[in-house]
Amino acid sequence: MTESVDDKIARVAFNADGLVAAIVQQWDTREVLMLGWMDAEALRRTLTQGRVTYWSRSRQKYWRKGDTSGHYQEVRGMRLDCDGDAILVSVEQHGPACHTGTRACFDADDLSPVVEG
Amino acid sequence: MTESVDDKIARVAFNADGLVAAIVQQWDTREVLMLGWMDAEALRRTLTQGRVTYWSRSRQKYWRKGDTSGHYQEVRGMRLDCDGDAILVSVEQHGPACHTGTRACFDADDLSPVVEG
Numbered sequence: 739m740t741e742s743v744d745d746k747i748a749r750v751a752f753n754a755d756g757l758v759a760a761i762v763q764q765w766d767t768r769e770v771l772m773l774g775w776m777d778a779e780a781l782r783r784t785l786t787q788g789r790v791t792y793w794s795r796s797r798q799k800y801w802r803k804g805d806t807s808g809h810y811q812e813v814r815g816m817r818l819d820c821d822g823d824a825i826l827v828s829v830e831q832h833g834p835a836c837h838t839g840t841r842a843c844f845d846a847d848d849l850s851p852v853v854e855g
Numbered sequence: 856m857t858e859s860v861d862d863k864i865a866r867v868a869f870n871a872d873g874l875v876a877a878i879v880q881q882w883d884t885r886e887v888l889m890l891g892w893m894d895a896e897a898l899r900r901t902l903t904q905g906r907v908t909y910w911s912r913s914r915q916k917y918w919r920k921g922d923t924s925g926h927y928q929e930v931r932g933m934r935l936d937c938d939g940d941a942i943l944v945s946v947e948q949h950g951p952a953c954h955t956g957t958r959a960c961f962d963a964d965d966l967s968p969v970v971e972g
Contacts, residue, residue, distance in 0.1 A: 768885035773941040824890040
């Protein structure tokens, strides 16, 4: 029996704000591109449309990545973590993932951990 | 001039609970292992000890991965994202990363997105 989209969404442990963290990874190179947030409706759209939709916390609205920029994300797979509060989204990223123009949102800022003696 | 650990921590945009999301990735295979959370002190320890420390939201205490299980995480690199509220931690993972015994916390639960016609 195939699990319904509603049943999939019901398995997710959304936080107090109704959101779940979505880690987005390029499917072939495995580069981590960005971290976004989804509410139940953004998750439903992502599960069913083949394109990644987020809930924008700063703009308080749905944001289907690429609709403005053209830098859209094709969904290749989605996995839920062991406690249900994080989703790993495997995508084909078209163009840069970051609004700053870099490929990934983690490209610009190295925290350079240093083990102290 | 080398940036101090305090300066690095000051660049992070912690959320209302004082936490930042930490995506943990195996440095060579680029597998995404888990998503954890750090407060400023957990971040300081991770930046300086060469081992990953989290803030456990469920247990409300610091948790240096591997101290109990032996499945520790050696820090290889850390990067901050473009809006400062997510960190990508590159690690050498010893043993399974997930408390369920799987390599990664995303191994068990496939959400199987399906594009609707």
